[in-house]
Amino acid sequence: MMVVIILSAVLMLIFQCAVSDVVKDFDKCSNFFSDNQPPEIPGVLVDSKSADQNRYKxxxxxxxxxxxxxxxxxxxxRIPVFSAYRYSGKGNFNRDQAKKPWSTEPQxxxxxxxxxxDYKNNKLNVNRGHLFPVCHAKDLDTAKSTFTLTNAVPQKESFNGGxxxxxxxxxxxxxxxxxxxxNDQVSAYVLTGAVPAKNxxxxxxxxxxxxxPSMMWTAFCCYNNEKQSWFSAAHWAKNVDEDVNQKMILTVSLKNLQDELKKTWGEGLKLFNKCDEKKSLMSSIWYFISRVTG
Structure with a gap:
C-alpha cells in the first residue's frame, strides 16, 4: 500500500512539474506564432502541416x-527544426533556480x-544549446520547462557560451x-532554430x-506602439568553435536571414505571417544598438 502511495505521489509531482504533448499540428499551442500561423519551410512544414509525418513532429x-x-x-x-515562444520580459529568477536535469520526450x-x-564525455566540444533560452523565460516554471532535449541542439561550447x-x-x-x-507591455514572437549538417x-x-547543426538562427517579430507598426530583426551564425571575445553576431534584417535559410530549404520560406521583409527595422540601426548594449 505504501509503495502505491509513494508511486502516486511521484507521478503527481512529475505531472505538476512538466507537461508536453506530441500532437498532429500546432492548433493547441498556436498562440506562440504571429497570427497563429507557424513558419512555411518548403519540404518540411507546409500549410501548417508536416511534409513528412514520420520524420517531423x-x-x-x-x-x-x-x-x-x-x-x-x-x-x-534528432534535433529540433525550431522552437517558438512569446517574449514578455524576463521573470524574477536566476539560472541556478531554473536549472534542472535535462529530460527527453516520453511520447x-x-x-x-x-x-x-549522447552528450556525456563527448570529444566534439559541444554541449546542450537551448533554442528557447532560460534568460528569455517570463517565470520560473517556464524557465524550467526549457530543459528538455527536444529544445536543444549540440552547440559548440565556446559558441554557446560566447x-x-x-x-x-x-x-x-x-x-x-x-x-x-x-497596453505598453513587452510582447514579441520569437523563433529560434538550427540548420542540420548535410550528410x-x-x-x-x-x-x-x-x-x-551547421548553423543556428533566431528572429523576432513584434508590434511597436510608438511607431504603430510591426517590426522584426534577426541573427544567425555558424555553429563553430570560436575564441573568447573574438566574435560578435551582427543583427540583420528578416530578409537577410530568410535569404540565408532559403539556401537550405528553397524559395517559399517565410518565418512570420505578421512581419514581412519590408517592415524590418534597418539592420544598421539594430547593429548599432546591439554594440552599445553589449
Whole structure:
C-alpha cells in the first residue's frame, strides 16, 4: 500500500512539474506564432502541416497545466527544426533556480531523439544549446520547462557560451525597448532554430547518431506602439568553435536571414505571417544598438 502511495505521489509531482504533448499540428499551442500561423519551410512544414509525418513532429511544450512554447522536431536528425515562444520580459529568477536535469520526450521513441548520454564525455566540444533560452523565460516554471532535449541542439561550447549568449542578452534588450503592444507591455514572437549538417559522417555526429547543426538562427517579430507598426530583426551564425571575445553576431534584417535559410530549404520560406521583409527595422540601426548594449 505504501509503495502505491509513494508511486502516486511521484507521478503527481512529475505531472505538476512538466507537461508536453506530441500532437498532429500546432492548433493547441498556436498562440506562440504571429497570427497563429507557424513558419512555411518548403519540404518540411507546409500549410501548417508536416511534409513528412514520420520524420517531423509537432510538440506543445509546457509546465504544470499550461503550454509555454512550441517545438517542431526532426526525428531523423534528432534535433529540433525550431522552437517558438512569446517574449514578455524576463521573470524574477536566476539560472541556478531554473536549472534542472535535462529530460527527453516520453511520447517519442528513444531511438528518434537525443538522450542525455549522447552528450556525456563527448570529444566534439559541444554541449546542450537551448533554442528557447532560460534568460528569455517570463517565470520560473517556464524557465524550467526549457530543459528538455527536444529544445536543444549540440552547440559548440565556446559558441554557446560566447557570441550566442551575448546575442541572447542583446536581443532581450532590443525587445524590451522596441516591442510594446497597445497596453505598453513587452510582447514579441520569437523563433529560434538550427540548420542540420548535410550528410554528416558518423564520426562528425554526436555519439555517431545526433546531427550537429551547421548553423543556428533566431528572429523576432513584434508590434511597436510608438511607431504603430510591426517590426522584426534577426541573427544567425555558424555553429563553430570560436575564441573568447573574438566574435560578435551582427543583427540583420528578416530578409537577410530568410535569404540565408532559403539556401537550405528553397524559395517559399517565410518565418512570420505578421512581419514581412519590408517592415524590418534597418539592420544598421539594430547593429548599432546591439554594440552599445553589449
Amino acid at each position: 509537432f510538440i506543445c511544450q509546457g509546465a504544470k497545466d499550461k503550454y509555454t512554447f512550441a517545438t517542431f522536431y526532426d526525428t531523423e536528425s 517519442l521513441d528513444n531511438n528518434k531523439q537525443a538522450a542525455d548520454d 557570441s550566442w549568449a551575448h546575442m541572447e542578452g542583446c536581443t532581450m534588450g532590443l525587445m524590451e525597448t522596441n516591442c510594446r503592444d497597445n 554528416p559522417l558518423p564520426q562528425d555526429m554526436l555519439n555517431k547518431r545526433v546531427n550537429i
